[in-house]
Amino acid sequence: MRALVRWVAATAAVVSLAASAACGGDSPATEKVVEFWYYQPTPDQSKQIKQLAKRFEETEPTITVRLTEIPKDDYNTKLSSALGGGRGPDAGYLDQPLMARYANAGQLAEVPAGTITESDFYDGALRTNKISGKLWGIPLQQTTVALFYNRKLVSTPPATWSELVAESARVHRENPNLAGVNVPKGDGFGAWLFPAFVASAGGTMLDESSRRIAFADPPAQEALALWRKLLESSPRQITNSENPFHKGLAAMMFSGPWEVPAIRQQFPQLDFGVAPLPRKDVAASNIGGDNGVVFGKARNPDAAWKWLRFLSDATHNAEFSNITGNFPTNRKAAQAAKINTDPAFKVFVDQLETAQARPTVPEWIQINDEYLAKAIEEGVDGGRSPADALADAAARARKLLGWQ
Amino acid sequence: MNGVHRPSSWHRRRRDALAGFAFTAPAMLHTLVFMLVPAGAALYFSFTEWDMISPARWAGLRNYREILFDSDLYPDFWKSVRVTALYALLSVPASLVTGFVQAYLIDLVRRGQAFYRLVFYLPVITAEAAVAAIWKWLYDPQFGLINAGLDVLGVAGPDWLGTPGVVIPALALIAAWQSGTAMLIFLAGLKGIPRTYYEASEVDGANRWQQLGRITLPLLRPTTFYLVVTGVIAALQVFGIVYVLFGGNAGPERSGLSYVLHLYLFGYRNGAMGAASAMSVLLFVTILLVTAAQFRLVPRQYEG
Incomplete structure (x- = not known):
């Protein structure tokens, strides 16, 4: 019997150790971690996005971006379950028509004034982030037919x-x-x-x-x-x-x-x-596409906004959307994107000028x-x-x- | 003598009881944590309006009332009930018949029973996504193998997964193909029938059909009953195959909208987890009633 107790105690110790290791434990006070959830891309795309995140970390040495890939079909289910359970990510993608539901539920942080210049973005994509006059996210990529x-x-x-x-x-x-x-x-x-x-x-x-x-x-x-x-x-x-x-x-x-x-x-x-x-x-x-949002319970909202601003700025938004196979939401990025040289893609870029935002009711x-x-x-x-x-x-x- | 032994036997009994609890604890814990608690939570949430991300608001019986009687808010609820009922009505007999035929034929062959058992059971253990992909190809209206075969016979095959009236029979056909579990249980039932009955009837001059109708089928009644009950319960909860075949679109004119798919769409896509919980409670009660009715109405034993 005593041997059994000892065995159970030892096992429990090992399991809890492993669990805390898996969670990463606490990071040093100087380092800010941004846990970012997004749709699972192909392995090749995944590699490129990791490189993009590494370049961001080089410009912001105190911030670490932890990328979590989730299959697109399960994304909304996983996200709402995680947030409902109080253990959601700091930031992540959010499908355009879900913005209102999450904003009204108090799960999103409002975009701090001065984070982006609104006129830099395509109007249709930007408007999907506006719920009752307030801005709740940054458009990251968009698509149309x-x-x-x-x-x-x-x-x-x-x-x-x-x-x-x-x-x-x-x-x-x-x-x-x-x-x-x-x-x-x-x-x-x-x-x-x-x-x-x-x-x-x-x-x-x-x-x-x-x-x-x-x-x-x-x-x-x-x-x-x-x-x-x-x-x-x-x-x-x-x-x-x-x-x-x-x-x-x-x-x-x-x-x-x-x-x-x-x-x-x-x-x-x-x-x-x-x-x-x-x-x-x-x-x-x-119009369709994904916005970048920071969740209400984010531990490092400032760091998260910096990461989203990086993904949506004139230099990196084109690169980001090229990787994922969508279109930039930033007009300046769209000018620079290589998709402009491909006639098949050029049509879509022109169509985005006339894209109608979806209704924002939850x-x-x-x-x-x-x-x-x-x-x-x-x-x-x-x-x-x-x-x-x-x-x-x-x-x-x-x-x-x-x-x- | 008794007096001397009582304490030690009491000790032993207590130790046995402890050991029993220890051995069943994992199973009981699993049932409690992963079945009873979620079921209780679903019952609670069925009386609320809840989207999983904001606090649940008490709604009393409103979800139940609206689901059952408001065809504007839930235009396809009764459709999902009809689709599921028709599916159960077609798929359960279809899989029983194919399962029995397979088992009967396997029982007849002398060699390679294990091989045929394995082959007929394979569809059951094949991943649902792979099954759906295979049948999508088989049913393709332009290049599908089934319609190509019908074409040879001079019959123009339907657009199996594209015609509303054909979708459920097409799904039942897949269920019939996946009847390996029924086959195994029928096979065990067949092996349980004493050979002497057949030998005696042979002496009396009975042919194979008479043996089948008078000995085999009646003595398989408990097996059949078990398969009907478990088959109906499973059919009422059909989800995987329709979800993989049709996704959230549920097929042409939503003809493949099974009850659980409808529930899933409301819970996870439309953010109405409260209503979805109410639907799951309704399904639970329905399954309970249907099963109880079967126990009363379907003959369970062979009564000479």
Whole structure:
């Protein structure tokens, strides 16, 4: 029995030692540690980001950046669990539509005045950080969508909605085994693209100042009607195959810059071009991306802001977004970025000028995924009239937001 | 004599009890920390509005009322119930039938039983993500092996994972393919039937079909009952395969929106962990009721 007790005590001692070693123990008082969480990149990207952090540490000898990589799909789950348990990181990425929820929950530190010059940044990206007039984060990288077209099937990319419909119909007429466009579906991704089309028809999604839902108005109905029209020349039986555009089954698609390196590497035989999204009344696009935030319980908020400012400044923001495959949020960085020399990427950079920020209500993800996606599904694939489908979604959103 | 021995036997009994507690402590601790406490917490949070990052606010029965009766706030709740019920209705019989057929055939062969057991069990131990990737390819409407095979027969195959009405049957087919556990348990059941019954019936002139219908199936009733109960419980909680196949989109017209996927999306994507907890409590009660009903209605034993 005594031997057992001794054994248990020894084991416990070893385990606790190991645990404290894993936690790193306490750092010297002079050294400030910034624990930074971000999406797990490829091993190669990871190496480059570590080098970037090392260069930051050289300029700020008292600060150590501890990078923690988390798979993107699990990121929000892990982050909210960690913060809920009171053991979150000091700083990290935060997906644009989550800003309002985290800011309202008191989990974010406000950006100290003078940390950044707001006019240095793209307006769409910056505005995703503003909740009720205050700035809660720094935009680090952003993305948008454009029109991808197969040069073998489409010689001149359509510039307007009517040209898009005509071109899609022509492709399908000339070869019934091909689809004109890989039409977005009623899912979270489709609902994310949708505002670009609504804005092009002169509409918006929400008017937060007057607490009014705008995505059932005529511009949104027209946008939905366009997708439904495109479906006539783009059967799902063809586009439901995996990667229909990449395999040459669909002549066009709406997608983001992450496709460019993917197509070049995996489908080198595909001769494709990228063009601005076809427009109805005005040029418009949507926006996605990640902001850098400092959490309310950060141990060294000053050091954390320095790190975020480093990632978003004119010299390093381009380098950072080049590594991750996104776009700079800093205008000066965008000028310097190598993406400007690549015509495929240049289109996206131009599109970012017209990017529409997403609504900042905390419930937006639910409205996007549960209600708008459903309306798109019903209005495009389900054969309901776009006006009815969107009116239902608007009524649901109104109830959720309490905007009666 | 008794008087002399009592103290030592009492000592021994106490020592045995202590040892028993010591041996079961890890399992009990695990159940307490990782099952009972979280379950109790979920019950508590089901009465609150909670997004995991701000303090929970008491909401009474509001989550339950809204989930069950407000189709504006939860437009797809009842859809997820229907999807899950249909999945259970199709996948449980399908996996029982394939599991039984596999076990019956393995039992018939004289050589290589271990090999066939291993082969038929492989789908069960294959990682869910790999299973989903394989079936995504098999079901591909343009290049999939299944539709290519149907094409040879002159049948135009459907867009399996792209047509709302076909999605659940397609998922049930995957479940049938993954019926290795049912196969193993049926096989054990088959081995438990005394050979003498078959020999006696053979003497009486019974053929294979009569033996199957009059001896094998009736005597497998306890096995079948066990598999039906555990199969239904598992089917009502289906999540992994739909999540990997469809992600948060849940398939065309959300036709693959299983109950647990719906719950997961509300808890982790929409920041409504209170409502998600309420859904999990509702599921728990449903499973309890369904299981109790099965114990009452489904015959468990063979009664001559």
